[in-house]
Amino acid sequence: xxxxxxxxxxxxxxxxxxxxxxxxxxxxxxxxxxxxxxxxxxxxxxxxxxxxxxxxxxxxxxxxxxxxxxxxxxxxxxxxxxxxxxxxxxxxxxxxxxxxxxxxxxxxxxxxxxxxxxxxxxxxxxxxxxxxxxxxxxxxxxxxxxxxxxxxxxxxxxxxxxxxxxxxxxxxxxxxxxxxxxxxxxxxxxxxxxxxxxxxxxxxxxxxxxxxxxxxxxxxxxxxxxxxxxxxxxxxxxxxxxxxxxxxxxxxxxxxxxxxxxxxxxxxxxxxxxxxxxxxxxxxxxxxxxxxxxxxxxxxxxxxxxxxxxxxxxxxxxxxxxxxxxxxxxxxxxxxxxxxxx
Amino acid sequence: xxxxxxxxxxxxxxxxxxxxxxxxxxxxxxxxxxxxxxxxxxxxxxxxxxxxxxxxxxxxxxxxxxxxxxxxxxxxxxxxxxxxxxxxxxxxxxxxxxxxxxxxxxxxxxxxxxxxxxxxxxxxxxxxxxxxxxxxxxxxxxxxxxxxxxxxxxxxxxxxxxxxxxxxxxxxxxxxxxxxxxxxxxxxxxxxxxxxxxxxxxxxxxxxxxxxxxxxxxxxxxxxxxxxxxxxxxxxxxxxxxxxxxxxxxxxxxxxxxxxxxxxxxxxxxxxxxxxxxxxxxxxxxxxxxxxxxxxxxxxxxxxxxxxxxxxxxxxxxxxxxxxxxxxxxxxxxxxxxxxxxxxxxxxxxxxxxxxxxxxxxxxxxxxxxxxxxxxxxxxxxxxxxxxxxxxxxxxxxxxxxxxxxxxxxxxxxxxxxxxxxxxxxxxxxxxxxxxxxxxxxxxxxxxxxxxxxxxxxxxxxxxxxxxxxxxxxxxxxxxxxxxxxxxxxxxxxxxxxxxxxxxxxxxxxxxxxxxxxxxxxxxxxxxxxxxxxx
Numbered sequence: 001x002x003x004x005x006x007x008x009x010x011x012x013x014x015x016x017x018x019x020x021x022x023x024x025x026x027x028x029x030x031x032x033x034x035x036x037x038x039x040x041x042x043x044x045x046x047x048x049x050x051x052x053x054x055x056x057x058x059x060x061x062x063x064x065x066x067x068x069x070x071x072x073x074x075x076x077x078x079x080x081x082x083x084x085x086x087x088x089x090x091x092x093x094x095x096x097x098x099x100x101x102x103x104x105x106x107x108x109x110x111x112x113x114x115x116x117x118x119x120x121x122x123x124x125x126x127x128x129x130x131x132x133x134x135x136x137x138x139x140x141x142x143x144x145x146x147x148x149x150x151x152x153x154x155x156x157x158x159x160x161x162x163x164x165x166x167x168x169x170x171x172x173x174x175x176x177x178x179x180x181x182x183x184x185x186x187x188x189x190x191x192x193x194x195x196x197x198x199x200x201x202x203x204x205x206x207x208x209x210x211x212x213x214x215x216x217x218x219x220x221x222x223x224x225x226x227x228x229x230x231x232x233x234x235x236x237x238x239x240x241x242x243x244x245x246x247x248x249x250x251x252x253x254x255x256x257x258x259x260x261x262x263x264x265x266x267x268x269x270x271x272x273x274x275x276x277x278x279x280x281x282x283x284x285x286x287x288x289x290x291x292x293x294x295x296x297x298x299x300x301x302x303x304x305x306x307x308x309x310x311x312x313x314x315x316x317x318x319x320x321x322x323x324x325x326x327x328x329x330x331x332x333x334x335x336x337x338x339x340x341x342x
Numbered sequence: 343x344x345x346x347x348x349x350x351x352x353x354x355x356x357x358x359x360x361x362x363x364x365x366x367x368x369x370x371x372x373x374x375x376x377x378x379x380x381x382x383x384x385x386x387x388x389x390x391x392x393x394x395x396x397x398x399x400x401x402x403x404x405x406x407x408x409x410x411x412x413x414x415x416x417x418x419x420x421x422x423x424x425x426x427x428x429x430x431x432x433x434x435x436x437x438x439x440x441x442x443x444x445x446x447x448x449x450x451x452x453x454x455x456x457x458x459x460x461x462x463x464x465x466x467x468x469x470x471x472x473x474x475x476x477x478x479x480x481x482x483x484x485x486x487x488x489x490x491x492x493x494x495x496x497x498x499x500x501x502x503x504x505x506x507x508x509x510x511x512x513x514x515x516x517x518x519x520x521x522x523x524x525x526x527x528x529x530x531x532x533x534x535x536x537x538x539x540x541x542x543x544x545x546x547x548x549x550x551x552x553x554x555x556x557x558x559x560x561x562x563x564x565x566x567x568x569x570x571x572x573x574x575x576x577x578x579x580x581x582x583x584x585x586x587x588x589x590x591x592x593x594x595x596x597x598x599x600x601x602x603x604x605x606x607x608x609x610x611x612x613x614x615x616x617x618x619x620x621x622x623x624x625x626x627x628x629x630x631x632x633x634x635x636x637x638x639x640x641x642x643x644x645x646x647x648x649x650x651x652x653x654x655x656x657x658x659x660x661x662x663x664x665x666x667x668x669x670x671x672x673x674x675x676x677x678x679x680x681x682x683x684x685x686x687x688x689x690x691x692x693x694x695x696x697x698x699x700x701x702x703x704x705x706x707x708x709x710x711x712x713x714x715x716x717x718x719x720x721x722x723x724x725x726x727x728x729x730x731x732x733x734x735x736x737x738x739x740x741x742x743x744x745x746x747x748x749x750x751x752x753x754x755x756x757x758x759x760x761x762x763x764x765x766x767x768x769x770x771x772x773x774x775x776x777x778x779x780x781x782x783x784x785x786x787x788x789x790x791x792x793x794x795x796x797x798x799x800x801x802x803x804x805x806x807x808x809x810x811x812x813x814x815x816x817x818x819x820x821x822x823x824x825x826x827x828x829x830x831x832x833x834x835x836x837x838x839x840x841x842x843x844x845x846x847x848x849x850x851x852x853x854x855x856x857x858x859x860x861x862x863x864x865x866x867x868x869x870x871x872x873x874x875x876x877x
Contacts (some may be wrong), residue, residue, distance in 0.1 A: 006711070006756065233708035237772065240667055241722040242695035255712040 018332020138291035158218030166226025225257035268330025375558035429504030435496035446484030648825035699773035705765030761796035
């Protein structure tokens, strides 16, 4: 694929933004490490060989009596010493680098939980004796995925709504604007508390709920761009050619409105990450026990005697947001027409 | 004594030279016109005379203004020169006045910079200046903001500011280009009168040869940073020496259109087409009145015929174009090829659009910056012949580009890589690829340089002859209209004030408004108010 000269110039501006490029590289590396979290931090071996057969405990569950007649037909606990010994006797196991799942209870601690950082637990354990590093890896993944999904879904709805408003203007615009004003006046947090008392919101329920209230962020910008764009000469020219309304919006106005949209998106992304973290901190977010940066912040607050909890939460959350903001700044500069991008 | 002398003036940016060794001189009370196309370095040359070049540009050579070398002077010395020895008037009065300061403030500031006057004297001087520059009701206008003034009035204020400290030299950078033709005339007369009264030297930058011929004593022609020829005005116009000057003079729109074929079919017919814009007030946006943008336009265009719609900005020309193509809600009836556009369904109208196309004034804004030339030209085919094989589509696009004189290698380039004239050709190709019967041309040449304008006019004539196209030609420039149009309609405030065959309207105008437009377009032939250049 060949890039248009415009895209090439933008790429050059982005690459010249050292901080942004480094942030993007670090972010991609961290995401690459945490995305396959099950393969990085788990209390099951990645692969094991037992009596000449291959087993993949990360991918599927095996009954414990697979590994010897003396065990019960329950799900295998690979951390149990006798199971380990039985497998070792007739084969071998390959463990992930971190041998804890986010909900693994570590029973071998030297003192009461939360225990301070040690060789076995580089970031210590939390107040329920779970390995903080493992939890951070899973939490990072959840935060990023939640942020990305929410941002893309919200942007798609917001762009569509703004496009229709701006393109048609008049009564459509008027009614839509009033609707948005009313809708954005809804007390989101209270509704979430009510929702939380009825059902335990999981990842997708929470996503859907936040989506319902967060799609309006981009609508204003897109609406303004379309209001301006629909009277531009090249849009008129396309209309005179007989291009349909949908074609005008998608092919002629939207590409030129993308600059305004793309400069916003990175900041919406970091906003979405923050929203999830703060809901988890307050206890209205993901179900109890889920790995979450917000929950870790809450633990740090409740266990001031264990500063590694608070410090870890701060560094990870702060670092993630900083990276996203730096990337966002570079993207914004790349699309800034005054820097030769537009 | 020579007031201004520039010798071997070079201007460069980052090692690239933009003006190559220009030399000229200006005596007291003389008018020197700097002529050339956009990008030829006229404005840069003028800016360098007062040390006003944009950051990053460097001037070398020797410039002396009133005996003081400008180029190596310190900033404090330059500030004494600016305004006091030489004043400057820019092209666009809306952007050269501070939108947040009142007129009075801006003029008094200019005076106070160089003269320490007590407050009442300052105000009096300010009033004198504005009155001298012909701002009506100056007393009351002191408290007005720039947006409350018309374009011509704003330019008068700019001139008052430039003259505030009795400079010996006035540099006017295209002072009338952004103004309507009839206002242009008044501003030029004002400049001529001030020059006569104060013995002012005038450095006049323009691309309009008609104006230059009438007001300048000497002309210097610039081409791509070179000052190619400099001579007294009559000599230059009578016997241009440099080939570029000859080309520039020859590019004045000339010739007449070929006579239309008699009995040609009617392409477009309109009856009582009117456009009103509602004025809404209050919380409920209730309609309290209407602005009539266009009232009852009736016209007909035959195949192979050009009908010109003439008028100043705000006269409703462009609104008429949009209304006739049903791109704008309008009252009345428009029939294209016998079908009433208002009664057609949306898809039927879309189908008909292939036969009537529009080309806009500004080739920079009428091409989408995100699409390649191939995509832009093929857009109409995507809509009207969606099942065309890619090879066939490519062939049609190339044929359309060849028709307007563009090489096929422009296909995969983007609009910003082309010059204004080439872009206008792309816009024409986009319209022509569908083989329309009618083309609406909304000031297609007014954003272009003179030489390019002549090329586009020749191209339009050829296309009309080859395809028997009907043109609706919209313009404020009667010189171009004379070269292209068979019939003329003069619009003023949305109403047709005069219409008829073009030679009749242009030779014996009946309405005073038409006469004013004519006087502005053809100053050399305007009867009764000749203003010969001073020797």
